[in-house]
Amino acid sequence: MFDFLKPKPKTALPTFAPLGIDIHCHMLPGVDDGSKSNEESLACMKVMHDAGFERMICTPHYQYPRFPNIEEDIIQRYENMKLDFVSANAHGIPQLKGVAGEYRVDSGFADRVKQNKFLLVGGKYLLTEFSLHQQVIGLDQVMFDLQMKNYEIILAHPERYPYYSSASSKLQHLKDMGVYFQVNILSLIGFYGEGPKRKAFEMIEKGWVEFLGTDMHNTLYAQALIDASHDRKIIKLMEKQKFLNNQVDSLEPIKTNKI
Numbered sequence: 001m002f003d004f005l006k007p008k009p010k011t012a013l014p015t016f017a018p019l020g021i022d023i024h025c026h027m028l029p030g031v032d033d034g035s036k037s038n039e040e041s042l043a044c045m046k047v048m049h050d051a052g053f054e055r056m057i058c059t060p061h062y063q064y065p066r067f068p069n070i071e072e073d074i075i076q077r078y079e080n081m082k083l084d085f086v087s088a089n090a091h092g093i094p095q096l097k098g099v100a101g102e103y104r105v106d107s108g109f110a111d112r113v114k115q116n117k118f119l120l121v122g123g124k125y126l127l128t129e130f131s132l133h134q135q136v137i138g139l140d141q142v143m144f145d146l147q148m149k150n151y152e153i154i155l156a157h158p159e160r161y162p163y164y165s166s167a168s169s170k171l172q173h174l175k176d177m178g179v180y181f182q183v184n185i186l187s188l189i190g191f192y193g194e195g196p197k198r199k200a201f202e203m204i205e206k207g208w209v210e211f212l213g214t215d216m217h218n219t220l221y222a223q224a225l226i227d228a229s230h231d232r233k234i235i236k237l238m239e240k241q242k243f244l245n246n247q248v249d250s251l252e253p254i255k256t257n258k259i
């Protein structure tokens with residue numbers, strides 16, 4: 001009775017709205033192990049938008065020899081993707097705010113550093129990843145060389161490397177060097193197993209984590225993102241924890257001097 005007198009419940013913002021921008025996803029189709037088509041990207045991007053992401057930056061893999069992507073080609077594909085989405089009149093998806101990369105620190109990486117050839121997140125941040133199986137040999141030197149060139153480094157999903165615990169002195173050293181950490185949202189629901197889940201929360205608790213990312217690859221990930229957006233522990237985390245995603249917005253396309 002008199003229900004109409006009750007104040008309307010506040011419409012809750014989508015869970016990941018405070019992040020605003022996703023800085024790590026594989027939605028540029030056909031260039032890595034992520035989305036295979038515009039249709040698949042659109043399906044995933046609708047989920048990302050519903051989860052709260054208003055903007056996103058595509059970060060295809062650069063990994064030798066598995067994904068030998070070339071920056072010029074990636075930029076061209078990204079421009080085509082944008083045109084395709086405009087002509088498809090795609091609504092309810094995050095705004096495309098640039099293309100960068102997720103650069104594997106592998107045997108081809110030193111050459112990239114020498115050539116200064118990177119597409120950066122927000123024109124500023126170099127998103128890096130390591131092998132999931134073995135530690136990078138000579139990591140300190142690689143990071144030092146990057147910092148000498150004034151790159152701001154983000155390490156993608158530190159919680160996923162089985163050879164690092166959340167108390168790892170190697171990770172502590174990277175933090176001491178000023179490397180930013182980006183945890184995968186899906187790690188927080190155990191998408192990659194219990195180990196990465198526990199480490200993800202522990203690293204956030206330690207104040208090591210500046211960014212969250214979807215690392216969206218396909219509709220399986222999209223379904224998991226829906227689950228994550230309804231997870232009570234994650235909703236609480238998003239209410240109390242501040243991340244820096246919103247601060248990486250950029251002009252586009254993002255490029256280094258040589259590209």
Ligand SMILES: [Fe+2]
Nearest residue numbers: 024026102215
């Ligand atoms: Fe990734």
